[in-house]
Amino acid sequence: xxxxxxxxxxxxxxxxxxxxxxxxxKPYNKDEVDPYTRVRCILMNGTEYEAVWSKHHLNRHxxxxxxxxxxxxxxxxxxxxxxxxxxxxxxxxxVLQTTLGYEQLAVDLTAFLAQRQTNxxxxxxxxxxxxxxxxxxxxxxxxxxxxxGEHAEKYIGSYTEIMPGRPTVAHHRHPFDNIKKxxxxxxxxxxxxxxxxxxxxxxxxxxxxxxNLGSFYKHQKGREVYTEIAMVEEEHVSQxxxxxxxxxxxxxxxxxxxxIECYLYFSMYNDEKDKNIRTIWEMLYEQELxxxxxxxxxxxxxxxxDWFDVIPGGVFPxxxxxxxxxDYIRLILGQTVSNTGIxxxxxxxxxxxxxxxxxxxxxxxIKDVETMPSHAVINEHIKKFGKDxxxxxxxxxxxxxxxxxxxxxxxxxxx
Numbered sequence: 001x002x003x004x005x006x007x008x009x010x011x012x013x014x015x016x017x018x019x020x021x022x023x024x025x026k027p028y029n030k031d032e033v034d035p036y037t038r039v040r041c042i043l044m045n046g047t048e049y050e051a052v053w054s055k056h057h058l059n060r061h062x063x064x065x066x067x068x069x070x071x072x073x074x075x076x077x078x079x080x081x082x083x084x085x086x087x088x089x090x091x092x093x094x095v096l097q098t099t100l101g102y103e104q105l106a107v108d109l110t111a112f113l114a115q116r117q118t119n120x121x122x123x124x125x126x127x128x129x130x131x132x133x134x135x136x137x138x139x140x141x142x143x144x145x146x147x148x149g150e151h152a153e154k155y156i157g158s159y160t161e162i163m164p165g166r167p168t169v170a171h172h173r174h175p176f177d178n179i180k181k182x183x184x185x186x187x188x189x190x191x192x193x194x195x196x197x198x199x200x201x202x203x204x205x206x207x208x209x210x211x212n213l214g215s216f217y218k219h220q221k222g223r224e225v226y227t228e229i230a231m232v233e234e235e236h237v238s239q240x241x242x243x244x245x246x247x248x249x250x251x252x253x254x255x256x257x258x259x260i261e262c263y264l265y266f267s268m269y270n271d272e273k274d275k276n277i278r279t280i281w282e283m284l285y286e287q288e289l290x291x292x293x294x295x296x297x298x299x300x301x302x303x304x305x306d307w308f309d310v311i312p313g314g315v316f317p318x319x320x321x322x323x324x325x326x327d328y329i330r331l332i333l334g335q336t337v338s339n340t341g342i343x344x345x346x347x348x349x350x351x352x353x354x355x356x357x358x359x360x361x362x363x364x365x366i367k368d369v370e371t372m373p374s375h376a377v378i379n380e381h382i383k384k385f386g387k388d389x390x391x392x393x394x395x396x397x398x399x400x401x402x403x404x405x406x407x408x409x410x411x412x413x414x415x
Contacts, residue, residue: 002315002316003266003315003316004313004314004315004316005259005262005263005266005289005292005314005316006292006293006296006307006308006311006314007314008289010286010289010290010292010293011286011287011289011290012290013073013074013077013290013291013293013294015290016077016287016290016291017076017077017080018077018080018084022080022084023080023083023084023087024084024087025084025087025088025276025280026276027087027088027089027090027091028041028088028089028090028274028277029090030090030092030093030097030155031154033274034157034273034274035101035104035155035156035157035159035160036108036159036271036273036322037272037273037274037277038089038101038104038155039101039104039105039108039109039322040268040271040272040277040281040322041085041088041089041101041277042098042101042102042105042205043105043109043202043264043268044085044264044265044268044281044284045082045085045086045205046201046202046204046205046206047198047201047202047260047261047264048078048079048081048082048085048261049082049201049204049205049208050197050200050201050204050205050257051075051078051082051257051258051261052075052078052079052082054253054254054257055071055072055074055075055078055254056075058071058250058253058254059071059072059075061250062250064302067251067298067302070294070298071254071298073294074258074291074294074295077287077291078291081284081287084280084284085280085284088277088280095213095214095216095217096140096143096144096147096148096217096222097144097150097155098209099140099209099210100137100140100141100144100152100155100156101155101156102205102206102209103133103136103137103140103206104137104156104159104160105202105206106129106133106136106137106202106203106206107130107133107134107137107160107325107329108159108160108322108323108324108325109198109199109202109320109322110126110129110130110133110199111126111130111325111328111329111332112320112321112322112323112325113126113195113198113199114126114127114130114328114332115325115328116191116195116318117191117192117195118189118191118192119183119188119189119192121180121181122183122192122195122196122243124346125180125239125240125243126195126199127332127336128239128336128339128341128346129203129236129239129240130165130329130332131165131166131329131332131333131336131337131339132165132166132168132171132232132236133165133236134165134166134329134333135164135165135166135167135168135171136168136229136232137152137156137160137162138162138163138164138165138388138390139168139225139229139374139377139378140152140225140229141162141389141391142377142378142380142381142388142389143222143225143377143381144389145381145385145389146377146380146381146384146385147218147219147222151389151391152389152391153391156391158324158391159322159323159324160324160325160326160391161326161329161330161390161391161392161393162389162390162391162392163390163391163392163396163401164396164398164401164407164408165333165337166337166338166339166411166412167374167375167407167408167409167410167411167412167413168228168229168232168372168374168375169366169369169372169374169375169409169413170340170349170409170411170412170413171232171235171412172231172232172235172361172362172365172366173235173340173341173357173358173361174357174358174360174361175235175238176343176357177340177341177342177343177357177358178235178238178239178242178341179238179239179242179343179344180239180242180243180344181242181243181344182242182243182244182245182246183196183243183244183245184245184247185245185247185248185252185256185310188245190311190312190313190315190317191317191318193245193256193311194260194263194317196240196243196244197244197256197257197260198260198264198320199240200237200240200241200243200244203233203236203237203240204237204241206233206236207230207233207234207236207237210226210229210230210233211230213226214226214227214230215227221373221376221377221380224373225373225374225377227373228372228373228374229374239341249303251295251298251299251302251303252299252303252305252310254295254298254299255292255295255296255299255307255310255311256310256311258288258291258292258295259292259311259314261288261291261292262285262288262289262292262316263316263317263319264320265281265284265285265288266285266316266319267319267320267321268281268320269281269282269285270319270321271319271320271321271322326393330397333396333397333398334397334398337398337401337411337412338350338411338412339412340352340358340412340413341358342356342357342358349412349413349414349415350415352415354415362413369409372409375407375409378407379407382404382405382406382407386405387404387405388404388405388407390404398411
């Protein structure tokens with residue numbers, strides 16, 4: 001559906017303020033909700049978190065109080081939107097159950113974006129982190145059955161397979177190797193501009209969730225799993241954030257944020273199956289349309305530019321729609337499971353020089369691979385149940401990852 005939000009009629013921004021009663025909607029039922037509805041809620045919660053914090057950064061780096069007041073108004077409205085979305089999660093859905101949704105989002109969204117990506121460098125970044133989030137889902141699913149006796153498919157359905165990806169112990173890279181070449185907003189395809197911002201916000205939300213809630217896990221081993229994977233999410237946010245064009249002005253960046261929020265809410269509205277939540281996406285899209293036009297007035301007033309100077313064309317790219325990505329994930333597993341990062345590039349770990357930063361960092365951060373939390377959680381499951389937990393449609397595409405009685409910790413890590 002072709003739609004240019006700049007040509008749509010919007011409400012006045014004052015009308016987007018909500019009462020506190022509106023911020024407490026009826027939550028979804030964790031045992032009945034479609035897994036992709038949970039995923040959409042997580043994505044939009046992360047989108048609003050990014051919107052709020054990007055505007056706080058503007059507030060700290062802008063000396064014009066008229067601009068800061070205008071942005072503060074939008075930010076206050078987006079704080080309300082974030083609270084509304086966060087409250088869609090039911091109180092009886094615990095940290096680990098929600099975590100499965102976070103990783104399912106990371107897996108299926110990343111695979112979707114990678115397949116439509118026109119910039120090969122950005123596609124490589126998406127494919128690379130995809131296999132790491134895929135492995136995180138596998139680790140958390142095993143923790144779920146070990147601790148709670150539940151199968152992860154209860155929460156992710158049959159949409160996403162659960163099996164090893166690039167082993168988590170191989171994800172710990174030197175920070176230098178997580179910084180990539182930024183795109184140019186002047187020349188990049190609209191899909192590329194949207195995708196780097198969308199995936200950065202999504203991964204940032206995951207990083208923040210693990211940073212803040214992982215320490216609330218009920219036992220120490222679980223806390224350690226969250227700690228290890230949270231450090232990987234820091235790497236992902238560094239990688240994706242470095243792709244965003246750093247040359248944009250603060251108001252250009254603000255307009256881009258509002259445009260992407262409109263695009264995402266419009267996508268969620270068109271993709272949603274739950275009638276109650278679909279109504280919420282429609283309402284929030286209309287609110288974001290008001291924010292977009294209000295932001296455009298700031299760009300016009302303070303930078304003497306119009307929307308087409310910042311976002312040429314303006315028409316929404318292909319809308320995001322969640323669906324199983326199993327075949328693509330298996331394809332990328334077969335092609336790149338042994339890859340690691342080296343400065344701006346990606347390379348098979350067997351081709352790294354012996355003095356590469358990767359190996360030095362691995363030696364410093366991993367003293368005993370057998371005790372690494374992500375590895376230990378699989379061993380604990382094997383010890384308790386005789387094999388690991390998986391949800392596969394067919395055998396694993398990587399022969400050395402088919403053994404369900406042993407966890408691999410060399411792929412992507414050892415020469």
